[in-house]
Amino acid sequence: MSKEYVIMTDSSCDLPQELADQLGLEVLPLEVMADGKNYRNWLDGREIGFKEFYKLAREGKELKTSAVNTAAFEEKMEKLLKEGKDILYIGFSSGLSTTYNSGEAAARELREKYPDRKIYTVDTLAASLGQGMIIYYAAKKKESGATIEEVRDFVENEKLHMCHWFTVDDLNYLKRGGRISAATAAVGTMLSIKPVMHMDNEGHLVAVGKARGRKAALCQLLDTMGELGEGLEGQTTFICHSDCMDDAQYVASQMKERFGVAQVNINWIGPVIGAHTGPGTIGIFFWGRER
Secondary structure: OOEEEEEEEEEEHOHHHEEEEEEEHHHHHHHHEEEEEEEOOOOOOOOOHHHHHHHHHHOOOEEEEOOOOOOHHHHHHHHHHOOOOOEEEEOOOOOOHHHHHHHHHHHHHHHHHHHOOOOEEOOOOHHHHHHHHHHHHHHHHHHOOOOOOHHHHHHHHHHHHEEEEEEOOOHHHHHHHOOOOOOHHOOOOOHEEEEEEEEOOOOEEEEEEEEEEEHHHHHHHHHHHHEOOOOOOEEEEEEEEEOOOOHHHHHHHHHHHHHHEEEEEEEEHHHHHHHHHHOOEEEEEEEEEOO
């Protein structure tokens, strides 16, 4: 008889805490430093609230993030193994963070220590609710009776069909992260240029377009969904936002009106991702023919 297994992830998935609880997920919090203080990025914002974090961001406070180390993964994983559970870790893009690599290193160590147990890891090459949406569908597979190997293979086979499209409101956050030059940020800000970005097949966030003004950028996200999306009618899709709920709700209403999606889950971009994108970011996530 196969052992019980759990799906484990990290808090960059940005799922609502209540949904993570419903899905039975084990979530390891990443860390953020805001205004000189360190906080763990729990999904429910218990150490630093989302509104509070973006207030600090708008005030120009220093924001830094750090990946979870291997020891933290080992501690969490070994506890689960001792409870008699096998583990499927579905992690944050290795193209943006060393978090997944730390999880895989911990898994390698524990496979030697527990040779009769199953410890699998999958790099989603995704972030925020892109990662979260993949995990959501993986957990639904598990609920339907899929084995740990079947869920692992589902994620590996489908992750490059998870479309992640974003726009940001303040180019200076991308400038600080080295995504764009200081000159590009200055000119773009002056002209109200809003970049349109996506997560590529290597798990990197790349700029692929630009729009003149906020509403045009949101419309470009929706147009892209219409071009790339497959089977949108009836899909459960996700939207993340960094303190711009009105825009998120507008995009959600357009998803339903234009494409007939069945359900749209909206949630905050947590501090770990938000430290690099800034307030006013909107991301949409859906299944499509390619990223």
